[in-house]
Amino acid sequence: MPAPTRKISPLGTIVGGTVGGVVGVFLGAFVAEGISKGCQGEDCGLLNAILGVGIGEALGVGIGAHVGSGSHELDRLLLTSLTSVGILVGGTVVGAGLSHAGVGAIMIPLTPALQLAAALAIESR
Numbered sequence: 001m002p003a004p005t006r007k008i009s010p011l012g013t014i015v016g017g018t019v020g021g022v023v024g025v026f027l028g029a030f031v032a033e034g035i036s037k038g039c040q041g042e043d044c045g046l047l048n049a050i051l052g053v054g055i056g057e058a059l060g061v062g063i064g065a066h067v068g069s070g071s072h073e074l075d076r077l078l079l080t081s082l083t084s085v086g087i088l089v090g091g092t093v094v095g096a097g098l099s100h101a102g103v104g105a106i107m108i109p110l111t112p113a114l115q116l117a118a119a120l121a122i123e124s125r
């Protein structure tokens with residue numbers, strides 16, 4: 001018996017991933033600020049903020065894309081979220097590697113676009 005075809009919303013996946021990423025950035029910054037309480041110094045808490053924003057964005061894109069797609073398969077949620085985090089790490093490494101050529105900043109808009117593309121591909125399978 002053939003498996004029933006899944007219907008997901010590609011637009012919902014993209015909108016959900018975008019909204020999830022934005023919410024994740026703010027939640028990550030909020031958590032990082034709470035962790036950095038009592039910290040002294042000019043750059044104190046900067047690393048926490050960068051990590052909080054990055055992790056929040058990556059997980060937010062994955063979770064938001066999954067919810068927006070209308071999928072009910074929890075394994076896709078895990079795969080989408082882990083892939084989004086992996087793309088963030090890879091984009092950071094590539095951006096750092098390209099920084100000597102002065103073009104590393106291209107990874108800032110490219111990484112979320114790749115995260116959304118991957119989420120769409122995963123959720124539509």
